[in-house]
Amino acid sequence: MSETTHDGTVATGAGSASSADDGLTPAELAAKYGLAVSGARPGLPAYVRQLWGRRHFISSFARARVSAQYTQARLGQLWQVLTPLLNAAVYYFIFGLLLGTDRGVDNFIAFLVTGVFVFTYTQSSVMAGVRSVSGNLGLIRALHFPRASLPLALTLVQLQQLLMSMFVLLAIVLMTGEVPRTAWLLVVPALLLQSLFNAGLAMVMARLGSKMTDLAQLMPFILRTWMYTSGVMYSITHFTAHAPAPVQLALQLNPAAVYIDLVRFALIDSFTADQLPPHVWAVALGWALAMGVGGFVYFWKAEERYGRG
Structure with missing residues (x-):
């Protein structure tokens, strides 16, 4: 198609557009024609909407991972329960009988x-988060979806195993002589807050693990140290009775210890409020919001870099 200009010359439409675009930078050309960078990070509100739209994918991915996790083991998903039970038995033998931390x-x-x-x-949420991006590069490179779906789905896997x-x-607690009471309902908000904390922490570890390939090998040592400082097999209140105040405060405000103490307070009648750190529910909520929101934003900021390089 052509048109006659004011001076009588004839120019094609394509030639006119080309002349009009001469001298424009790539960014200006993209803005002029409404183009966007392939794989560009969406805005945070749009990213949240995309995640909500993929909620069925997240839940289906989590169910598939749960089903496939123990397919090679004869006892199958029973290992979800046996693993922490065997750990508890080992810790009881070492710390309860040999070392007397009871x-x-x-x-x-x-x-x-x-x-x-x-x-x-x-612990399981952290380890799953570390591998959530680096262990699913084929899926990331083949399909377009919000990458936060992966650490969130794997955290959901760990929540299903915890449930x-x-x-x-609860059966063990009952066998030790505890009686069901209204306080047991406090387990629900305690685990919800812990789940939000775990999801944020998993996203932080997912971003770090996507670039630091050796992080998965290092994390078991870090997590073991964290466990020993979280009062899993001893009473922080009892063992820090004569420790400096800053040490007591640091151990009591440890997020893992906070969530453990809240569940103990709910289930064990002899674990009373005076063994809890001050303002414990506010601390639990603060950790959940800080890590949940902060971890999500931290992961989102590198969205366009996952699976590249």
Whole structure:
């Protein structure tokens, strides 16, 4: 198609557009024709909407991982319960019988098993988060979806495993002489806050693990140290009675210890409010919001870089 200009010359439409675009930078050309960078990071509100739109994918991915996780083991998904139980038995033998860390703790079996189960939830979420991006590069490069779906789905896997383990935990607590009471309902908000904290922490570890390939090898040592400072197999209040105030405060405000203490307070009658850190629910909520929101934003800021390079 052509047109006659004011001076009588004839120019094609394509030639006119080309002349009009001469001298424009790539960014200006993109803005002029409404083009966008392939794989560019969407805005935060749009990213949240995309995640909500993929909620069925997240839940389906989580169910598939749960089903496939123990397919090679004869006992199958029973290992979801057996693993923390065996850990609790080992810790009871070492710390309860040999080292005597049960001093000052009533109903030490319920105290220990609760600590192991609750900490295992955070520990497993962290390890799943570390591998969530680096272990799914094929999926990331083949399909377009919000990458936060992966650490969120894997955290959901760990939550499902914890819920299965809770039936065993409640049975053990009952066998140790505890009686069901209204306070047991406090387990629900405690685990919800811990789940928000775990999801944020998993997203932080997912971003770090996507670039630091050796992080998965290092994390078990870091997590073991964290466990030993979280009061899983001893009473922080009892063992820090003569420690400097800053040490006591740091150990009591440790997020893993906070969530463990809240579940113990709910389930164990002898674990009273004076063994909880001050303002414990506010601390639990603060950790959940800080890590949940902060971890999500931290992960989102590198959205366009996952699976590249």
